[in-house]
Amino acid sequence: MKRVLFGLAIGAAAVVVAGCGNMGDKSTASAEAPAGGAKAAAPLVAKSGTNTGGRVTFDQQAGGTLVTVSVTGLAPGSSHGFHIHEKGDCSAPDAMSAGGHFNPTGKPHGQMSSGDHHAGDMNNLTADANGNVRVQFVMKEVTVTPGGTSVIGRAVVVHKDPDDYRTQPTGNSGGRIACGVVAAL
Structure with a gap:
């Protein structure tokens, strides 16, 4: 009986040691999992004589960047193009000082949820009966951490009209009614 317990104890110790082998090796851990936890936000300011405002946050996670959108001051039931x-x-x-859509990979304009599109293309926002939007979604083409696809230092824009997802390079989404600069939190 003692031999069996001793054997189990040694086996358990081997598992614990094997599980701790890379604890101090940060390069291995970061190579296996993308950096997470980086956050940024853009307060939306009314433009073009509107009352539109709000806030957009970006939270980098393992599966992409979680975007949380809160917009007020829109016409009830209206749809609006929305881009980085x-x-x-x-x-x-x-x-107009925000320039064109964020497009670091040189792809054509399109819909975020299907086919090729700019990294900054997002789906239309649709206001509720009170003229507000509250929505969350994940973007896989952008990051919060430094690099060529980072949203830091970019602008988020709400457009007057819905994006048709076809017209190049803008989606024919009209004037810009709210804008916010993305900054790290």
């Missing part, structure tokens, strides 16, 4: 733009500049009254 290349420049973090919302200084112009019409937000």
